[in-house]
Structures are given as structure tokens and as C-alpha cells.
Amino acid sequence: xxxxxALSQLTxxxxxxxxxxxxxxxxxxxxxxxxxxxxxxxxxVNPKPxxxxxxxxxxxxxxxxxxxxxxDGFKNIEDTYDGVLIAGMGMHLAKNILSQxxxxxxxxxxxxxxxxxxxxxxxxxxxxxxxxEITVFDKFHYVIIVCEKGHMIxxxxxxxxxxxxxxxxxxxxxxxxxxxILKRNFNKANGHKKQxxxxxxxxxxxxxxxxx
Numbered sequence: 001x002x003x004x005x006a007l008s009q010l011t012x013x014x015x016x017x018x019x020x021x022x023x024x025x026x027x028x029x030x031x032x033x034x035x036x037x038x039x040x041x042x043x044x045v046n047p048k049p050x051x052x053x054x055x056x057x058x059x060x061x062x063x064x065x066x067x068x069x070x071x072d073g074f075k076n077i078e079d080t081y082d083g084v085l086i087a088g089m090g091m092h093l094a095k096n097i098l099s100q101x102x103x104x105x106x107x108x109x110x111x112x113x114x115x116x117x118x119x120x121x122x123x124x125x126x127x128x129x130x131x132x133e134i135t136v137f138d139k140f141h142y143v144i145i146v147c148e149k150g151h152m153i154x155x156x157x158x159x160x161x162x163x164x165x166x167x168x169x170x171x172x173x174x175x176x177x178x179x180x181i182l183k184r185n186f187n188k189a190n191g192h193k194k195q196x197x198x199x200x201x202x203x204x205x206x207x208x209x210x211x212x
Contacts, residue, residue, distance in 0.1 A: 003111070003138040004030060007087055010109050010134070010146055012036045014083030018105070019043065020073055020097055021089050025053030028085075029060050041079055043071040074102035087111035087144075095122050110145045117159045123147055124154045133165040135174040143174070157203045172211045179204045 001009075008030040011017050016039040019028045028040035042057065044050040047070060054068045071077055074097070084105045086094050091112040098108075108128070112119050123130060129150030136142050143165065154163055165171050182204065186197040 001136055001138075003087075003136050003142050006134060006136040006138075006142075006144060007085065007109060007111065008034065008036060010132075010144060011083060011085065014107055016040065016079070016081045017083045017085055018074075018077060018081040019085045020071075021045075021086060022053050022068075023049045023088060025056045025066065025068070027087070028066055029056060029062060032062055032065050033060070037083070038065070040066045041069055041077060041081060042066055043069040043073075043077065045070070045072045073097035074100045077102070081105060083107045083109070085109045089113065091115035091119050094119065098122070098126070098128075104149045106148060108147045110147065111142055113142075116143045116145075116162075119145065120154060120159045120162070124152050124159075127151060130163055133162045134168070135165065135171045137173065141174045141177050160200055160203050161207050166207050166210075169211050172208065175204055175208050175211070179208065 004026045007027045011031045014037050017028060017031060017037045018041045020043055022028065022042035022044050025042045028042050031037045032040060042053050044053065050068060050070055057063055057066045057068060067079060069076060082105055086097055089112060091114055094110060094112045110119065127149055128147045129152045130145055130147045132146035134144050136144065179201065182197055182201050186194060186201060189197050
């Protein structure tokens with residue numbers, strides 16, 4: 001399964017999806033074509049990728065179902081939505097977008113390209129509750145988080161390994177890849193950094209032993 005297909009599948013149960021940072025618009029097009037959602041708002045802060053999305057939407061014959069909007073996150077969104085997708089960007093940018101004033105959605109689908117543990121910490125500190133997590137390998141290992149407004153408390157281990165992901169056997173390849181990266185970093189580190197890497201290695205070892 002590709003990253004686009006995984007994101008699309010997770011939109012099931014949403015009526016109108018707001019795709020922030022839509023890029024080429026592939027997720028919303030796929031989600032509507034497969035009947036996962038009924039309508040979508042595809043937005044991007046950059047005109048060039050937005051024009052690519054507009055062209056792809058027209059070519060797919062879905063101009064009536066997908067509205068293409070130039071917007072910095074939620075700032076220019078006037079239409080109603082019940083689901084939000086923020087994917088394919090850095091953690092800090094995704095966090096900044098979530099921090100913008102907006103009408104809460106019933107479902108948020110988040111995929112950041114780095115610092116997934118810091119995103120979990122932000123969610124736990126800002127009244128979001130993680131309800132699902134999956135991994136997908138599409139040239140790289142990606143973690144996709146599904147959350148809703150709510151309350152959760154995560155310990156340090158769950159922030160790193162994921163409160164839902166740690167129970168999924170199909171996440172084993174992701175954890176093994178993370179372990180290989182951590183061990184390389186551990187061997188090069190000194191002092192406090194070496195201790196931090198060592199602790200994370202112990203977290204992963206526990207999870208991997210349970211999943212094997």
C-alpha cells in the first residue's frame with residue numbers, strides 16, 4: 001500500500017474532508033473515487049502546487065466535489081468540514097497549523113515527516129486524543145496518526161513508540177528500522193545524548209520482543 005492509499009483509507013467516515021497542504025490533490029481524489037468521502041476542500045499555501053491540484057481535480061471530473069482554495073492552513077477556509085488531513089510536511093509546520101484558530105473536526109489524520117514523538121506530545125498537551133496509528137512503507141517508513149478532540153496522558157515511552165502503534169504486529173518493520181537508526185546514533189553519541197538514545201533503545205527492545 002502506498003502512503004496516498006493509506007491516507008485515503010483513513011478518511012472513511014468523513015463527509016467533507018479539509019486537506020491542508022494538498023500538493024497534487026491525490027488523496028482527496030482517491031478518497032472520493034473510492035467512496036470514502038463525499039466532498040473535499042483541497043488547500044495549499046503555495047499557488048504552484050495548488051494549480052497542479054486544480055488541474056488534477058478537473059482531469060478527474062471531480063470539480064463539483066472538490067473545492068480548491070489558496071489558504072495558509074485554516075485561515076481562508078470558510079466552508080464547513082468534519083475531517084482534517086495534514087500530511088507530508090514537517091512536525092513544526094503541522095503543529096503551527098493545528099494551533100491556528102479553527103472549527104474542531106470530528107477526525108484529524110496527521111502524517112509528519114519527522115519528530116513524531118514531539119507531535120504526540122503536542123497533541124496530549126492541546127486537548128487531542130489519539131484513537132489510531134498505522135505505519136506504511138512507501139520508499140520510507142511513515143507513521144500516520146488519527147486523533148480527535150479529547151484528553152489523554154502519555155508517558156515518555158508512549159510518546160516515543162506510540163500508544164496505539166505499539167500493539168500492532170505490522171509495525172514491527174518500522175520499529176526494527178528505528179532500532180537500526182538508534183543504534184548507529186548511540187554508537188556515535190557521548191554523555192547525555194548517549195543516555196537518551198540508550199533509553200529509547202530499551203523502549204524499542206521491549207516492543208519488538210512483544211511483537212515478534
